[in-house]
Amino acid sequence: MSEQISQxxxxxxxxxxxxVIFDITFGRTVRSRxxxxxxxxxxxxxxxxxxxxxxGRDVRPEQPFSRxxxxxxxxxxxxxxPFFLQFLSVLVALFYGTALLADEIDSRTIIHLFTRxxxxxxxxxxxxxxxxxxxxxILIPPMVLTFLIIATHSGMSxxxxxxLSIFGKQLxxxxxxxxxxxxxxxxxxxxxxxxxxxxxxxxxxxxKMAMAVPGVVRKFSVIHYLMSVFPGGTPVRGFTTGRGxxxxxxxAGPSGTVFSIVMLLAITIIFFGLxxxxxxxxxxxxx
Amino acid sequence: MSAVVEMADLSKWYGQVxxxxxxxxxxxxxxTGLLGPNGAGKSTLLKLMVGLLKPSRGSITVLGESxxxxxxxxxxxxxxxxxxxxxxxxxxxxxxxxxARLNGYSRRExxxxxxxxxxxxxxxxxxxxxxxxxxxxxxxxxxxxxSLVHDPELLFLDEPLGGMDPIGRRSTIRxxxxxxxxxxxxxxxxxxxxxxxxxxxxxxxINNGRILAEGDVHEIRELIDEHPHNVYINxxxxxxxxxxxxxxxxxxxxxxxxxxxxxxxxxVKPDDLYSRLPEIILENNIKVENLHSPDDNLQAVFRYLxx
Numbered sequence: 001m002s003e004q005i006s007q008x009x010x011x012x013x014x015x016x017x018x019x020v021i022f023d024i025t026f027g028r029t030v031r032s033r034x035x036x037x038x039x040x041x042x043x044x045x046x047x048x049x050x051x052x053x054x055x056g057r058d059v060r061p062e063q064p065f066s067r068x069x070x071x072x073x074x075x076x077x078x079x080x081x082p083f084f085l086q087f088l089s090v091l092v093a094l095f096y097g098t099a100l101l102a103d104e105i106d107s108r109t110i111i112h113l114f115t116r117x118x119x120x121x122x123x124x125x126x127x128x129x130x131x132x133x134x135x136x137x138i139l140i141p142p143m144v145l146t147f148l149i150i151a152t153h154s155g156m157s158x159x160x161x162x163x164l165s166i167f168g169k170q171l172x173x174x175x176x177x178x179x180x181x182x183x184x185x186x187x188x189x190x191x192x193x194x195x196x197x198x199x200x201x202x203x204x205x206x207x208k209m210a211m212a213v214p215g216v217v218r219k220f221s222v223i224h225y226l227m228s229v230f231p232g233g234t235p236v237r238g239f240t241t242g243r244g245x246x247x248x249x250x251x252a253g254p255s256g257t258v259f260s261i262v263m264l265l266a267i268t269i270i271f272f273g274l275x276x277x278x279x280x281x282x283x284x285x286x287x
Numbered sequence: 288m289s290a291v292v293e294m295a296d297l298s299k300w301y302g303q304v305x306x307x308x309x310x311x312x313x314x315x316x317x318x319t320g321l322l323g324p325n326g327a328g329k330s331t332l333l334k335l336m337v338g339l340l341k342p343s344r345g346s347i348t349v350l351g352e353s354x355x356x357x358x359x360x361x362x363x364x365x366x367x368x369x370x371x372x373x374x375x376x377x378x379x380x381x382x383x384x385x386x387a388r389l390n391g392y393s394r395r396e397x398x399x400x401x402x403x404x405x406x407x408x409x410x411x412x413x414x415x416x417x418x419x420x421x422x423x424x425x426x427x428x429x430x431x432x433x434s435l436v437h438d439p440e441l442l443f444l445d446e447p448l449g450g451m452d453p454i455g456r457r458s459t460i461r462x463x464x465x466x467x468x469x470x471x472x473x474x475x476x477x478x479x480x481x482x483x484x485x486x487x488x489x490x491x492x493i494n495n496g497r498i499l500a501e502g503d504v505h506e507i508r509e510l511i512d513e514h515p516h517n518v519y520i521n522x523x524x525x526x527x528x529x530x531x532x533x534x535x536x537x538x539x540x541x542x543x544x545x546x547x548x549x550x551x552x553x554x555v556k557p558d559d560l561y562s563r564l565p566e567i568i569l570e571n572n573i574k575v576e577n578l579h580s581p582d583d584n585l586q587a588v589f590r591y592l593x594x
Contacts, residue, residue, distance in 0.1 A: 013391045020388045028374060108372035112433065115337050116389040117361040280356055283340055285301070 017118040021126030025100070029134055034095055042088055042142045045080045049149040052076055073153040077163070080150070081170050084143045085230060086223065089177040090203045092135045097185025098195035100127045101275075105189075105284050114284075121276045128186060128272070135178045143171065173230045180222055180264050183271035190278040222267060225260040291316050291441050291472045292336055296345035299331055299496075306331035308496035309345070314474060318467035320483030320504070321476040323493035329476040330369055332493065333445050336474070337366045350441060362390065365439035367430050369446045369476075375419035379410055379429045382418055383436055390437040397436075404432040409458060423450035431459065442466065444475040448482050452575055453565040460485045479580050480507065481557050515539055516557040516580065523574040525550040531567055535559075548576065 029035060055069050063069070071079075101124075104110035113123050150156075151163045158166075184202070188195040210221035218224040255263070290313040299307040307328050321329050334340040335347055338354040338361075346353075352360045374382060380401055387397035405414050408428040413421070418429060427450055434442060444463070448456045463486045466473050477483050483490055484504045492500040492507065500507065522528055525548050529541040537556035544551050554560045557580075568575055 016391060017389055020385055024374065024385055028376060031376060107374075108368070108370050109374055111339060111366075111368050111370070111372050112386055113389070114339055115361055115364075115366040116386065117358045117391065118389050119358055120356070285340075 014122050017122040018126035022130045025127045025130035045146045046142045049146045073150050073156040076150050085174050093181030094199045096131045097182045098189040098199050100186050102189035102195050120279045180268045183268045187271045187275045190275045225263045228254040228260040229257050294347045298344040300343050305496045316472040318473045318487035320487045320490040322483050327494045328496035333443050363440045365434035365442045367434040367444045373418045380414040383433050386433045387436040400436050404435045408432045424452050424455045441472045515553050518552045518580050520550045521548050521577040
């Protein structure tokens with residue numbers, strides 16, 4: 001009985017620790033310059049969508065950007081929504097994920113967290129929850145606005161319900177991207193001395209390179225699984241000449257939806273676990 | 288007296304650099320001063336005691352419990368780090384409240400406790416200011432407040448007087464003595480003997496990661512007094528302060544330093560100087576920006592002890 005009571009106390013205390021760390025992290029990052037910068041970048045597609053709606057009405061072929069302005073709303077959507085997945089969600093995850101622990105380590109404030117009765121996994125959980133909420137606040141409103149501005153265009157060939165259904169799935173994949181990249185970059189922040197540099201190399205180096213290389217290499221990238229479940233995303237194609245290449249392209253083609261989701265969740269769990277393991281094992285020197 | 292910290296063959300090294308070298312020691316309850324020059328291993332030893340570092344070899348227990356990855360022990364200990372480690376965008380009050388909440392207190396109770404300790408460290412008037420706008424001395428005091436907020440049994444203070452003005456030093460010294468008198472244990476580090484001596488008679492001398500001596504401070508100070516003691520002061524009226532101090536017999540020399548407002552005082556009775564200074568400063572409305580004592584003379588004693 002008394003053991004159960006002490007377990008309950010510990011549980012509520014762990015929850016409270018998460019909550020406090022969430023409050024500290026959220027309050028700290030929401031007022032940062034980084035957030036202001038990312039908000040500006042995140043609302044650029046909204047601005048572009050507004051321009052598309054307003055300027056696209058009476059556009060003449062000789063006008064600059066006439067090809068863009070006269071594209072169909074379906075095409076415009078298929079350009080802008082993947083931008084949130086392939087660029088903005090990665091950027092948000094990179095900036096916030098790497099900073100979750102690295103900022104506390106650099107400013108040495110993590111000393112205060114490590115010398116309180118807080119289990120180290122609660123620190124990661126509280127911080128990660130703050131990151132997810134912040135990322136949602138930054139990305140989802142401009143994404144929804146961009147969609148609404150273009151999907152309500154009079155020239156839209158798809159019904160609004162169909163567009164909404166596709167957009168809902170795209171939104172879901174973007175949330176998955178924020179989670180999976182977030183845990184990877186959190187691990188970088190916990191483990192590496194220059195997490196942003198390594199994050200940039202991973203996100204805009206390895207991820208892009210893996211997609212450009214034919215064969216199974218792309219299966220070792222996150223973006224492959226994201227694009228495999230992203231409705232309307234660019235299909236992944238390999239070389240298709242010769243028997244061997246054909247076989248290779250079959251292996252390297254888009255993975256199944258369920259398999260991809262399972263892989264993304266597995267990567268998220270693995271990197272989350274690695275981050276927790278790292279801060280339990282690693283000594284941080286505060287000179 | 289029971290041991291609050293026990294170390295057996297404790298060593299800590301960073302690559303080729305030895306931080307703490309094969310220490311076997313018991314620290315009893317009460318106030319204990321950890322004295323040694325900069326780079327002696329004081330901070331490393333304290334970080335090992337609070338679980339920020341794990342031993343390379345040997346073992347350490349605090350209040351009978353192992354330290355590394357033991358958050359439950361953190362309910363019973365408080366730590367005031369030497370480094371500036373703040374959420375600068377928080378007010379002093381928010382900082383202490385948030386850290387108190389991490390100790391499991393409800394927001395209401397955390398606020399009450401925070402107010403109490405902020406009053407103890409004399410920051411009540413400035414509790415609503417952002418820490419980023421605090422002076423060095425105020426930052427030291429808010430760091431001290433956060434270490435006290437959960438009323439720990441055992442307190443670790445790493446150079447708590449660094450950067451404090453004379454009045455802040457005096458009140459912090461009084462606070463440490465009061466904590467000791469109220470049955471709390473405090474382990475406080477400094478590189479200035481006179482600071483430690485003002486807080487406790489019980490000291491540990493550390494140099495090059497080894498404990499050189501432990502016990503009564505008076506024997507150590509007799510050695511120290513054989514060496515003239517230098518005190519550096521940066522203040523608004525260095526010439527006035529120099530003219531007042533030079534009249535006292537215990538002052539061997541006073542000279543103006545290279546920087547504006549800097550004064551170097553050489554004394555054979557540093558105790559007398561330290562007790563006299565606050566009065567002189569207040570009476571003559573002198574603003575003191577910085578007051579410190581290098582550990583040259585302490586080094587001389589260490590050389591003597593090491594033989």
